[in-house]
């Protein structure tokens with residue numbers, strides 16, 4: 001076995017929304033696979049189908065060689081999940097939550113206790129183990145949920161935006177634990193809308209947009225495509241025609257908010273020079289001119305453009 | 310260990326039951342409701358209808374206590390957990406929907422039995438003779454399983470609003486009490502009333518309880534027991550089948 005996850009034509013439709021649109025990909029054993037996309041792209045829906053929480057409308061997923069629909073228990077026994085929304089039992093203590101997981105995964109009690117203590121210590125929660133989860137901060141809850149997902153030493157771990165909205169300390173703790181787990185051979189499927197996080201952590205990244213995978217590659221290769229993109233923000237003292245701007249050499253895309261134009265460009269130098277000429281031709285004065293680092297949106301724009309629909 | 314095997318799934322269902330008891334049953338308000346509701350109902354009965362014999366009243370009380378307690382909490386568990394997103398956690402764990410439902414049933418069965426024993430003790434304290442203890446014990450056990458299946462059946466509509474489910478279950482539970490020979494003895498019922506009563510498992514349980522305390526019964530006792538077993542099997546299978554289908558809609 002060398003593929004931990006094998007997805008074929010997976011599709012989910014909610015009413016008229018195609019949340020996930022015939023996606024296929026595979027995740028190799030031992031790799032950290034990033035699933036990157038903006039809000040509403042279909043990351044959570046995909047994760048829920050892969051972890052057997054909701055059934056797909058069509059297509060299939062093999063998780064650790066078990067079909068998630070036909071052998072759900074066998075598949076689930078092999079992986080751990082950190083879902084998007086925190087969901088430990090608030091009325092139980094951290095320890096009781098962990099012991100419940102131990103029972104649900106069929107671990108012997110002594111084994112579960114040892115492992116729970118280790119995990120709580122690693123995640124800085126040992127002192128709070130007998131406190132109800134109700135009283136936990138968001139970061140502490142998320143660390144506990146990670147511990148719950150790891151209790152049975154899964155070979156495969158799903159995480160749905162595990163660090164979004166967390167304090168820096170919790171987020172660092174989680175990311176460093178993920179690195180250690182990966183070193184020990186755990187396969188990790190991680191969804192995120194944070195490009196930097198994906199870039200730092202992942203062996204390969206799939207970029208999903210509107211339910212479709214628009215790019216799938218090693219981060220360095222994706223970055224190469226993205227790093228060529230920059231944004232320039234410019235404003236003039238009078239109205240100028242938008243299509244005139246869009247036709248300038250090196251301009252990829254033009255947007256307008258208020259009196260400012262956001263221009264996505266491939267070659268900053270070239271565009272700035274042509275902007276100067278353009279404003280002279282229009283008899284306009286440049287009021288402000290800023291260059292901005294490439295944003296995720298630019299990257300998506302670029303990547304969607306490169307993949308034939 | 311085969312995680313998908315029957316015995317392993319039963320063990321995991323027991324973990325669900327312990328979780329339920331801890332979170333939903335061993336709570337001040339739930340326990341107080343469970344203990345005081347039958348007591349108050351009993352007092353209301355006692356004052357309202359002096360012409361009915363005490364033994365008849367206590368039998369009805371035991372029947373109601375078990376029916377209401379075994380169906381009190383379980384219909385709301387899935388909506389609560391759906392709202393709190395803990396159900397999503399369970400759905401991604403290696404446990405089948407059937408085992409989760411079974412675990413919820415175990416918890417409500419145990420709760421129902423516990424509270425019902427209290428009402429039996431009240432009856433004994435009032436000086437009622439218990440003529441057939443083993444029959445009563447068997448009846449309570451079977452009926453508790455049966456009623457907990459009803460409780461889970463009431464939870465089938467996939468809403469995550471507990472109050473909706475509680476309203477719906479009251480609408481179904483109260484009429485069931487009226488057709489089950491608790492307020493009106495089966496002997497005094499019109500034929501259409503008896504026909505309705507035959508469809509309520511509570512009828513057979515009340516009959517067993519009356520037999521245990523007074524020695525009189527309407528249906529043959531083995532018939533009561535057989536009816537309860539049949540209802541339990543059909544309702545349990547039905548609720549598991551339906552929950553398997555509606556579970557994804559809760560996510």
Ligand SMILES: Nc1ncnc2c1ncn2[C@@H]1O[C@H](COP(=O)(O)OP(=O)(O)O)[C@@H](O)[C@H]1O
Nearest residue numbers: 014017019038039040041042043044045046560
């Ligand atoms: N339970 C649901 N019912 C209806 N629509 C849904 C449901 N879950 C997700 N969607 C829709 O599916 C799309 C993808 O959502 P989601 O998978 O949550 O995206 P992401 O996790 O990438 O932010 C969105 O348009 C969302 O509104």
Ligand SMILES: [Mg+2]
Nearest residue numbers: 043044045084
């Ligand atoms: Mg999401």
